[in-house]
Amino acid sequence: MSELNEKLNEKEKIQLIFGDKRLDGRKFDELRNIKIEAGILKRADGSCYLEMGKNIVVAAVYGPREVHPRHLQDPSKAVIRYRYNMAPFSVEERKRPGPDRRSVEISKVSREALEAVIMKELFPRSGIDIFVEVLQADAGSRTACLNAASVALVDAGVPMKGMITSIAVAKADGVMVLDPMKEEDNYGEADIPFAFLIRGRKIESIALLQMDGRVTKDELKEAFRLAKKGAMEIYKLQKEAIMKKYVSESVENG
């Protein structure tokens, strides 16, 4: 058993901040390693593979397509559905398959974030389904999923007002830190997931905001600063992933 795991098994709080570094050596405003690849699934209209630290998620977009069951159709706009699902093997202790209360809530707020930016009025009576599978979770899986989902939506050619980029900030040992990993999430004092609409290389507005823990107003201000910085870095990687797929496609097609 690694030293880290042993620490985690202790009941009491563990030290998360060491000088100006964190448990895994990152600076307070440093993201975990991120890897994004667009268009990795054949059947889906759009897809994305994303790693964020130890998180591994896959997003698929189907649609715009016919809505089933039919009575869910909306004559004025597309119906957006979002399913956040964790694989049973994605966490330390096996997760029972199927939606639990946490996934239902995450699916709801994530869908709402995307609904606010997808130009759904262009596709009346149709449905856009976004499925995100968490293959491995390590804090911040909802933000990883939203980042993958936005790339998958672009890959599917769904028109949006801009890109949705999501990132969490935590409070660990009294310090605000960007992109918390599992230990900072479990033993930290607060967790604040954000998603922003980024348009024209600028953060325009907040599409998702939740929080649990205990923070002051000033700490929230710092959280916004960190989250916006992190979001701009992720946004770049999202764009690169999309560009990469388009470039390789255009090369293949001559």
Add this chain to the structure above:
Amino acid sequence: MVEDILVDIKKDYVLSKLKEGERIDGRKFNEFRKIEIQTNIISKAEGSALVKLGNTQVIVGIKMQVGEPFPDTPDKGIIITNAELVPLASPTFEAGPPDEFSIELARVVDRGIRESEAVNLNKLCIEEGEKVWLIFIDIHALDDDGNLLDASSLAAISALLTTTVPAERFEVGDNYPLPVRDLPVSVTSLIVDDKFLVDPSRDEVSVGNRFLTITTDQDDNVVAMQKSGSYLLKEDRFFEILDVSISKARKIRERLKDI
């Protein structure tokens, strides 16, 4: 969900009033409806409260049981929060398993109580690793005239404040009052264009589900937040809402001190 057609008709009226800087019921933008709190209304429950927020009515009942602790917190009691949006409370509610709205409601109420550490869970251990108290917070909506969330949070903390741990019934010692040490208060705002209204009524919500809920503790720390509804929020608007939420929560908290 069945469409609530009557409310839809009021949408234009709400918006036209807002343009004149007024709310349809004459309230100020940062004004709550009349709050009434009645406690100990269900004698079979360990604690209970009925909260009226204008015409919105919610009952919260607290039941307690002896159970096994979670492996990672062997010496702490457990809080379980549930919300039932029964069809009696609104023409748009349907019977059946909890939908995403009732799950979200229960989870946001739960977060406020849990994160403010309002209930001292350390004092709810009977036998470490074996027996702890389970606290069931059951939210039962009676009449949804808007802002069930704040009514439910208020009812939940009010009910907890009047809860007696039923130790005698479970033959584990003498009854004692549930140790409550903080008073989390949630404030929900409805965002309409460049304005926001606290404690939105059902008719006001007809303009669209665009909510931000901020729960604060007695030291003005933020302990829970939830942006709910598909809309985009500006950062400076967020901080305006935060200030109003903190000051409103302070006022509402005074009411809880009388319980």
